Amino acid sequence: MLKEILTGWKNYISKSEVPDSIAKQRAAICAACPEAKYGKLLAFIKDSLKEIQGHYCGQCGCPLSAKIRSNDICSKHKWL
Numbered sequence: 332m333l334k335e336i337l338t339g340w341k342n343y344i345s346k347s348e349v350p351d352s353i354a355k356q357r358a359a360i361c362a363a364c365p366e367a368k369y370g371k372l373l374a375f376i377k378d379s380l381k382e383i384q385g386h387y388c389g390q391c392g393c394p395l396s397a398k399i400r401s402n403d404i405c406s407k408h409k410w411l
């Protein structure tokens with residue numbers, strides 16, 4: 332999981348290996364998920380996908396800006 336999240340951050344910073352359309356779909360699902368939590372420490376990280384900006388997943392603790400752009404999976408199987 333750590334490797335996937337690090338790749339997600341790399342994808343966040345540079346050109347994503349996950350297509351924008353997929354990241355967008357995942358962000359919409361996460362934004363509607365009760366496990367998406369707002370983290371004050373993540374608030375400074377800007378994201379073009381405003382619906383998940385500053386949020387992390389309550390299931391795995393991963394910042395969503397990185398998670399949705401990685402090859403990780405949703406632990407609740409809401410997206411692949």
Ligand code: SF4
Nearest residue numbers: 361364366367388405
């Ligand atoms: S990764 Fe899955 S469990 Fe976590 S916030 Fe997104 S949809 Fe919810």
